[in-house]
Amino acid sequence: MFDDRYTLAYKLYPYEKSADQDLDTPVRHPVVVVGGGPIGVATALDLGQQGIPVLVLDDHEGVGMGSRAICFSKRCLEVADRYGCGTPMVEKGVTWNLGKVFHRDHKVFEFNLLPEDGHKYPAFINLQQPYFESFMIERLRALQAEGAPIQLRGKNRVDAIEVKDDHVVLTVMTPDGPYTVEADWLVAADGANSPLRDKLGLGFTGKVFKDSFLIADIRMKGDVDFPTERWFWFEPSHGEGASMLLHRQPDNVWRVDFQIGWDVDRKEEMKEENIRRRLDAFLKGVEYDMVWSSIYTFQCKRMESFRHGRVFFAGDAAHQVSPFGARGANSGIQDVDNLGWKLGLVISGKAPEALLDSYSAEREHGADENILNSTRSTDFITPKSETSKIFRDAVLALSDKHDFARPFVNSGRLSVPCYYDGLPLNGADDLPGGPARARPGAPCPDVPLGDGFLIERLGARKGAAFQILAVDAEVPETFSAHGLDLEVVKVSAADAPLLRERYLGEARSAVYLIRPDQHVAARWETWDDRAVAQALGRATGHDIGKEQ
């Protein structure tokens, strides 16, 4: 009845019979999350920290084997920081900022992903997915111990779903048989093959790419002199495959990714001797152990809408991209970051239900951006036609000598945070001369503040609180509107000079309205009660569906 679909790295939440299973009347939960992967668990952390009861159902009992996602972005880590688990990830992870691009056997150029200082988190860390997930589950256990209303049930598989106008009914299979559970709101974070998406008959459209990639994680023996950088080869002459990626992970493990073509015999390619043949051609004499390997193909697809009444789709269930650019897990975490506070406000009656439509609008925008970038990278890495390949090779040939051609080289446009430009929650941009990077819709840029960082003081850490960030501006000590009490954070460019460049620009003072997900809602040069109240109304969905 319960065949595991994959092997577990760590069994972290073994099946236990819950009280819900013996009741005649199904229990109604405010939020049920389906899927105990990184996106589902992050949702539980977000809601649990807000004190919103959340139940996570997973058909396995822990974290799956295999490194899978390895690159976690600065924005993803900032979100994890808010959930209380960013620091251990960085401590365990391998920090990197530098990438190098090679064509055949020579270096074309290199790039630095974080060319400026003054951020708590690096551009990227590499960390095997099981570690990433384990840190989140550890945090979940700590929150539970503090009394956060989170439940995580292993070997609880959703076999049927019925969506009503104001709730959802789930039939859940367990080793003790089925039971029924109800949810006011459901978050489907059940992965790229989302069984819930299929059960609801919802489409998933886009492009399938005709190429396969072989991943091998290897542990080097003895001393190796590969630095902590992302190395990408087009047509490597020392190895096999049309492209190749080499990336370091913790525990002296390296990810090697070969592009091996569409018509391959998977079984044959997965044999250790064949994987070793490819690796040996490149590593020449280096001793290593095989840790994990897999062959994958990919698609760039998304659902038309991420909200279906009482059901939200998040992460790979809602959208899938190619792995070039590290836009999978990183965008899934941004989905959670976006949905968590909105659900929290609506459930506690502090915002209209219409606010939840903005989850779709903002995250579909994010998914489109990721799909566009990842499709372009894929087209450059695996050109579809002879002419396309001629251009690709011409770009690489010119880039060797000429800097002007390098911006065209695309070995993956790595995940950057999403700016919700032009979307309905954004309010006034009334800060003449204000820096574009902190415009309404932007994620707050980090700034060092004395012995800490601004990012540690922004965003909701307990409740779904909006904040006022005052930079050298006169503001009231407290402010309330639309039933929300805002927290006021006062800072000065005299103490933290980078505030000038990142928040003031040409202006002398600035007042920012900050959303619980650390995105800017609106900004002004000086305090204005009415303007702030109006922007807060807008940012909490009071204007959605009304004539502007």
Added chain:
Amino acid sequence: MGQLNTTRNVARADDVYQMLIDAHEGKTKDESDAFNARLILTLINHIGDEAVIAEALSVAEG
């Protein structure tokens, strides 16, 4: 005159590259070659300056 601009001059390189590749979508190799020839001649006319064109030819020579 002369002085070919070989500094970065395209603000959104990915957008422009995609325009170029999309323009070839659905064309046979022969059609693409002919298209490229027309494109080069059109751009040559835009540049006008013989010395600049000569410099560009030498960049392309590698």
